[in-house]
Amino acid sequence: MTPVDSVAPAASAAAPERDRLLRRSLRDPVAVVCLLVLALVIAVSLGAPLLTDHAPDRSVLADTLAPMSATHPLGGDGVGRDVLSRLLYGGRTSLLGGTLAVLVAFAVGAPLGLVSGFYRGWFDAVAGWTVNVIMAVPAIIVMFVVMAAVSQDLNVAMIVLGVIMAPMVFRLIRASVLAVREELYVDAARVSGLGDARIIRRHVLPVVIAPSVIQATQVFAVAIGIQAGLAFLGLGKASQASWGAMLGDAFTNVYNAPVLLVWPGAAMGLTILASSMLGNAVRDALGTAEPRVVRRREPVARKAAAAVAELPADRLLTVEGLRVAYGEKTVVDGVNLTVARGEVLGLVGESGSGKSQTAFSVLGLLPYEAGVTADHLVFDGKELLALDLAALNALRGRGIGYIPQEPMSNLDPCFRIGSQLVEPMRKHLGLSRAEARTKALDLLERVGIPDPERVFRSYPHQISGGMAQRVLIAGAVSCDPQLLIADEPTTALDVTVQAEVLDLMRSLQQERHMGMILVTHDFGVVADICDRVAVMQKGRIVETAPARQIFASPGHAYTRMLLDSTLEGGPARGALHVPSKPVKEVTS
Amino acid sequence: MTSGNSPLLELDDVVVEYPGKGRGRKPFRVLHGVSLSVAPGETLGLVGESGSGKTTLGRAVLGLAPVTRGTVRFEGRTVSGLGKRERRALSKDIQVVFQDPYTSLNPAMSVMDILTEPLLVTGVARADAERRVQKLLDHVYLPQDAARRLPREFSGGQRQRIAIARALCRDPKLIVCDEPVSALDLTTQARVLDLFIEIQEATGVAYLFVTHDLSVVRHISHRVAVLYRGDIVETGDAVQVTERPEHPYTKGLLLAAPVPDPQRQAQRRSERLKLRAS
Incomplete structure (x- = not known):
């Protein structure tokens, strides 16, 4: 036994790269600028007494709408208060208000969300209902009522706002926790004997933190905006300097001193913008956990199609010198293969x-960043590389059919099976709706679906995986293609279903004399259905031979190794003989 | 039994x-x-x-x-x-090894953290736990430096070895x-199965x-x-x-599994169709 499995490509990459969220965010210049802006706002607000001698709420009649001067750098407002001082102290009100709202929203929402998501059950039901009720309450009106009846203090209003915003936090955290608790590693931790508290701390919280940071920045920004709105309307204590109150004052004097609008407006705009853009930057940092790949479309090589002429008449597909590369990494390296009509x-x-990459490049279905080049890619006498997208689209479906590995994810859950079968036929074959429908029902019957009418009307989630694969096979052959490309078509199916699907594919292929490329890792499937076999290793074909020959006398060492590792037909382990030894320590 | x-x-x-x-x-x-x-x-x-x-x-x-x-x-x-x-x-x-080696290991934790976790909850000192993990990695034929890496740096077969090491941590019965x-390739499958057998015979x-x-x-x-x-x-x-299965369902199951030999598979196929027809 070779001790170590083939090393994953990533394993060769440098030392573990385990950046924390913060460090990753800091690589983004936007995040750095936002953090600097916020730091500046915080610093000048806290340092207000050092930066100005004026009290924010002391009004001097003589300074009413005073112009900028050495004593009043930003002038005086409508009732003779120093604008700079009000701006600096107003920052305190905004920052404190935003922070209060965030703290309250998380103090209420986060624990409830954690418990609800982790334990579900009645607690989740009750919490869900409560949260829905809170969300249905109009926030602004509640705050008006609170400020009118309970307290004039803006901070009280912000605490109430925190409670009103708590449901958003609750929902976010609950959703993240729900997603994690389904992970197998959480089950594994449970089996390892970890208690709930420890599971939450070690496995759940780390996942929840990142979205929480983003949410916090948004709540912060919204709270500052709402607080300013309240103050602008004249709510709040007169002694509490705030950007909103400044805006209100500036608004009353908008004809006499329009410049007064600029300072609180700019301060609020900057703070809110910095906060929400910081949230976006953190989100982006989360999205690009893997190093970014430079995406570059390499032009598809179009070598002269002159040499195509000399091909045997029954040749359906010729691939010569096919290469597929993603950036520096070559995944298909000079593949040659041919398929005759009626050959599997x-x-x-x-x-x-x-x-799979080889099969997909014949279909022209590789992702945008794949660089595909080939000397020849000739299907039915046509050079595929010379075709434009429209011509290629006409060929797919019509000339080449495709059967995927995962039947369920290849049916659109939003549409009925019937319409997914009918559409391509109407487009490619120009059938009327009624004709296409009749043909689709015939096809469903042909692929062995017991009640075609019912399946025709069903949505994908209403049928089983084996049934879905039959539907996809029906779709693949619906436009009478000459070549079928099947990518591991039975890997996701149970063996009994696999056998039936293989039976179906074989009979369709013989009946219609289609060529077929069957991508598989299972030599049992190969033995069942293939005429010829190409064995691939590391992007190259190491051996091509008739199926019988491959099994009887494999030519290449790699083929032999693959065949030897099949367990099928190997000796059984037999019964347990010795009354087993006492369990002993693995490593003692 | x-x-x-x-x-x-x-x-x-x-x-x-x-x-x-x-x-x-x-x-x-x-x-x-x-x-x-x-x-x-x-x-x-x-x-x-x-x-x-x-x-x-x-x-x-x-x-x-x-x-x-x-x-x-x-x-x-x-x-x-x-x-x-x-x-x-x-x-x-009682321990477990799950099917999917990709979701059964926490992607944010290093292999060392994943493997020491079950030991640390029982109050084993960290130094002892780490020593034991190094031995376990040996046991499942993973390189010694595997401990400080993250799960995503390993192939499916290697991840399954990590999962096996985690199951073995506390000497389960x-x-x-x-x-x-x-979820593993054929060649990897055989090696991992042999590892299971080897561990069973040793412990x-x-x-x-x-x-x-x-x-x-x-x-x-x-x-x-x-x-x-x-x-x-x-x-x-x-x-x-x-x-020599007795129940018809087992018989069907056995005949449905394709064998890597065209002649025997053709024979198996016809037997299966016969069984289904009957």
């Missing part, structure tokens, strides 16, 4: 051998 | 039901009274197709699925329906293996090995139980069940 070619290899 | 050995794990008429959606709906019964036993040091292969309840059975043993009726006994003691605290004490003896090789741990693959089950099991729609339809020696 098995494309075999381990994961990462490039077999 | 070998005579004279009292079973390590015993399931007696175990029923697992999940509540139906909405009030007054009938609960959904996944297991209808399953009985089986596993001896110390034995591998019991549990074969079934999707929806047969095989994964649920494993989860019921682990205490992750609700046992509605019947009992699960471990070393003679009833462990179904235990409280959280008592269940946690059992974690020393039973490991529930839920399709541990199904005498027992496996409840859940899989859909008869060839896998034949390779690793001493005995095999076949589960079909929540009922065990056949139990017996691995050789007998995988070569």
Whole structure:
């Protein structure tokens, strides 16, 4: 036994890169600027007494709408208060208000969300109802009532706002926790004997923190805005300097001193903008956990199609010198293969051998960042590389059909099975709706679906995986393609279903004399259905031979190794003989 | 089961039901009274197709699925329906390896953190825990520097070795293996199975090995139980069940699995079609 499995490519990459969120965010210049702006706002607000001698609420009649001067750098407001002083002290009110709202929203929402999401049950139901009720209450009106009846203090209003915003935090945290608790590693932790508190701390909280940071910045920004709105309307204590109250004052004097609007407006705008953009930057930092790949479309090589002429008449597909690369990494490295009409070619290899990439490049379905080049890619006498997208689209479906690995994810959950079958036929074959419908029902019956009418009307989630694969096969052959490309078509299915689906594919292929490329890792499937086999390893074809020959006398060492590792037909382990030894320590 | 050995794990008429959606709906019964036993040091292969309840059975043993009726006994003691605290004490003896090596390891934790976690909760000193982890990594043939890396730096087979090391951490007597090789390549599959066998021979741990693959089950099991729609339809020696099955469902299962040999496969196919026609 070889001790270590093939090393994953990532394993060769440098030392562990375990950046914390903060460090990753700091690489983003936007985040740095936002943090600097916020730090500046905080510093000048806290340092207000050092920066100005004026009290924010002392009005001097003589200074009413005073112009900028050495004593009043930003002038005086409508009732003779120093604008700079009010701006600096007003920052305190805004920052404190925002912070209060965030703290209250999280103090109420976060624990409830954690418990609700982790334990579900009646607590979740009750909390969910309560939260829905709170969300249905109009926030602004509640705050008016509170300020009118309970307290004139803006900070009290912000605490109430925190409670009103708590449901948002609750929902976010509950949703994140719900997602994590389904993870197998949480089950594994439970089996390892970890208590709930420890599971939450070690496995759940780390996942919740990042979205919480983003949410906090948003709540902060919203709270500052709402607080300013309240103050602008004249609510709040007169002694409490705030940007909103400054705006209100500036508004009354908007014809006499319009410049007064600028200072509180700019301060609020900057603070709110910095806060929400910081949230976005953190979110972006989360999104790019993997190093960014430079995306570059390499032009598809279009070598002269002159040499195509000399191909045998029954040749359906010719691939020569196919290469697929993602940036520096080559995944398919000079593949040659051919498929004759009515022939089934098995494309075999381990994961990462490039077999699916090869199949997809024939379909022209590789992602945008894949660089595909080939000497020849000739299907039915046409050079595929020379085709434009429209011509290629006409060919897919019509000339080449495709059967995917995951039947469920290849059916659109929003549409009925019927319409997903009918649409391509109407487009490619130009059938009327009624004709296409009749043909679709015939096809469903042909692929062995017992009640075609019912399945035709069903949505994908209403049928089983095996049924869905039959539907996809029906779709793949609906426009009478000459070539079928099947990518691990039975890997996701149970063996009994697999056998039936293979039966179906074989009979359709023979009945319609289709060529077929079957991508698989299972030599049992190969033995069942393939005429010829190409074995791929690390992006290259190491051996191509008729199926019988591959099994009887494999030519390449890699093929032999693959065949030897099949467990099928190997010796059984037999019964347990010795009354077992006492369990002893693995490492003692 | 070998005579004279009292079973390590015993399931007696175990029923697992999940509540139906909405009030007054009938609960959904996944297991209808399953009985089986596993001896110390034995591998019991549990074969079934999707929806047969095989994964649920494993989860019921682990205490992750609700046992509605019947009992699960471990070393003679009833462990179904235990409280959280008592269940946690059992974690020393019963461990798990899940199917998907990609989601069963926390992507944010280093391999060292993943492996020391089960030890640290029991109060083992960190230095001791780390020493033990290094030995465990040796045992599952992972390089020594694996400890400081993250799960995403490893291939599927290597991740499954990490999961095996985690299961072995506290010297369990039973490991529930839920399709541990199904997500792996063929060559990797064989190596990981051999590792399972090697560990069993060295430590005498027992496996409840859940899989859909008869060839896998034949390779690793001493005995095999076949589960079909929540009922065990056949139990017996691995050789007998995988070569001369008695129940029609097992026969169908055996004939449905394709063999890597065109001639034998053609023969198997015609036998299967004959069985289906009859």
